[in-house]
Amino acid sequence: MKIGIIGTGYVGLVHGAVLSSYGFAVTCMDVDAEKIGRLSEGRSPLYEPGLDELLTGGIDAGTLSFTTSAEEAIQSSDVIFIAVGTPSREDGSADLSYVREATRQIGLYANGYKVVVCKSTMPVGTCRSIAGELNRSLEARHASFRIDVASNPEFLRQGKAVSDSLFPLRVVIGTESDEAKRMLQTIYEGHIRRKVPFLYTNPETAEMIKYASNAFLAVKISFVNELALLSEKVGANIEDIAFGMGLDDRISPHFLQAGPGYGGSCFPKDTQALVDVSRKHGEELYIVRAAIAANEKQKARMVAKISGALSPGGMLHGKTIAVWGLSFKPETDDIRNAPSYDIIDGLLAKGAAVNAYCPQGMKQAKRLWTDINGGINYCESEADSARNADAIVIVTEWEQFRACGWERIAASMRGGFLFDLRNMFAEQAGVRRLFDYYAVGSNEPA
Numbered sequence: 001m002k003i004g005i006i007g008t009g010y011v012g013l014v015h016g017a018v019l020s021s022y023g024f025a026v027t028c029m030d031v032d033a034e035k036i037g038r039l040s041e042g043r044s045p046l047y048e049p050g051l052d053e054l055l056t057g058g059i060d061a062g063t064l065s066f067t068t069s070a071e072e073a074i075q076s077s078d079v080i081f082i083a084v085g086t087p088s089r090e091d092g093s094a095d096l097s098y099v100r101e102a103t104r105q106i107g108l109y110a111n112g113y114k115v116v117v118c119k120s121t122m123p124v125g126t127c128r129s130i131a132g133e134l135n136r137s138l139e140a141r142h143a144s145f146r147i148d149v150a151s152n153p154e155f156l157r158q159g160k161a162v163s164d165s166l167f168p169l170r171v172v173i174g175t176e177s178d179e180a181k182r183m184l185q186t187i188y189e190g191h192i193r194r195k196v197p198f199l200y201t202n203p204e205t206a207e208m209i210k211y212a213s214n215a216f217l218a219v220k221i222s223f224v225n226e227l228a229l230l231s232e233k234v235g236a237n238i239e240d241i242a243f244g245m246g247l248d249d250r251i252s253p254h255f256l257q258a259g260p261g262y263g264g265s266c267f268p269k270d271t272q273a274l275v276d277v278s279r280k281h282g283e284e285l286y287i288v289r290a291a292i293a294a295n296e297k298q299k300a301r302m303v304a305k306i307s308g309a310l311s312p313g314g315m316l317h318g319k320t321i322a323v324w325g326l327s328f329k330p331e332t333d334d335i336r337n338a339p340s341y342d343i344i345d346g347l348l349a350k351g352a353a354v355n356a357y358c359p360q361g362m363k364q365a366k367r368l369w370t371d372i373n374g375g376i377n378y379c380e381s382e383a384d385s386a387r388n389a390d391a392i393v394i395v396t397e398w399e400q401f402r403a404c405g406w407e408r409i410a411a412s413m414r415g416g417f418l419f420d421l422r423n424m425f426a427e428q429a430g431v432r433r434l435f436d437y438y439a440v441g442s443n444e445p446a
């Protein structure tokens, strides 16, 4: 069975590389010629642990190839995964123009029976509308074959994308076609053998499972973040609260870490798209809406916390702040909708100078944050950013921050504030005692 992937980003590239490692012939297609050029030379355009090895392995074995030609990718494949972006429009709805274009090309170039698999996160109803559009294209071409469609949403986490793809917690397949189901079962044979739970359902349910999962996680984060704000005021400790809650297996300890608010390319857009779809169907999702609003509040409260501590009036003219961690989470270079953006923007608006450092996110920030880049001084290391600074703000919990030479860093600073927005050092008196230490969700002294 030959596999085509349309859209070679975080999802498409990782999925394609993993499937090629199972021995399938995989053609990854993207409209971004620079990306495809790099990939053809075995160089990854994005950072994801374990991906480089898979890429080299697939290219060397001859199972993984890259192209900018939709015609080539479609015609050479039996199963085509659509993995293009579905970003937010201004009004919060999902922008399906990339999905529509990929569908148009499949309808135009398909040269025999194909299974089209919707891997992108698509609002409920999209998969069925893709099937309708493809049927109309084939009819217009008087084609003698059909195309079947399935929804197979992706649940990988950036930073762990390769291992999540190799060892998923579940596989959801939404289709009414037995042939599509059979072909997907062949592709995921290894998961079936390892007894990964498979859920077979209709496309609408599969699409909703993806949105419901992301929205639920966003709700969990916003819930704990709001409690963190309250905890600071009442003398409670959110880490202990979360631990105490998580001991109840109906709640689970996961996604109860207080922080600066969620970000990334999925939670913000998917919660908004779900709210948008619900409105179009005459339903209000009050809980999801509240999670979105609480998340915006959280980011603003982080700026207020920093500025309030550094200056009685809250203005930061003459202050230099080192911001560590730009990517929306550790082990990724992705800065899309990262809380670091809003926090830096807020600090700049209050007159601060910002020294930024991130192990992987700076390249993308320099390229994409054109509106605030004028105010950001990008630095080579933690130490470089902290020199003569008044404060350090940890926005993303990169593991390397734990052993960055804290004594030396504290000694090189002009001021002595550490705002640990991920509570990385909440339990580490050795680091806390070097600073005026501020965690999220507790005010306990070092």
Ligand code: NAD
Pocket (backbone or CB within 6 Å): 006, 007, 008, 009, 010, 011, 012, 029, 030, 031, 032, 035, 083, 084, 085, 086, 098, 101, 102, 119, 120, 121, 122, 154, 155, 156, 157, 158, 265, 266
């Ligand atoms: P991405 O932006 O990294 O990649 C999308 C790619 O599609 C880009 O390289 C773009 O050039 C390409 N593209 C756009 N139009 C195209 C076309 N007509 N033909 C070929 N290529 C085209 O996006 P991503 O993060 O990989 O996300 C893809 C989808 O998967 C989204 O719907 C997202 O919500 C979903 N998803 C993402 C994650 C994640 O962690 N990133 C996890 C689960 C699901």
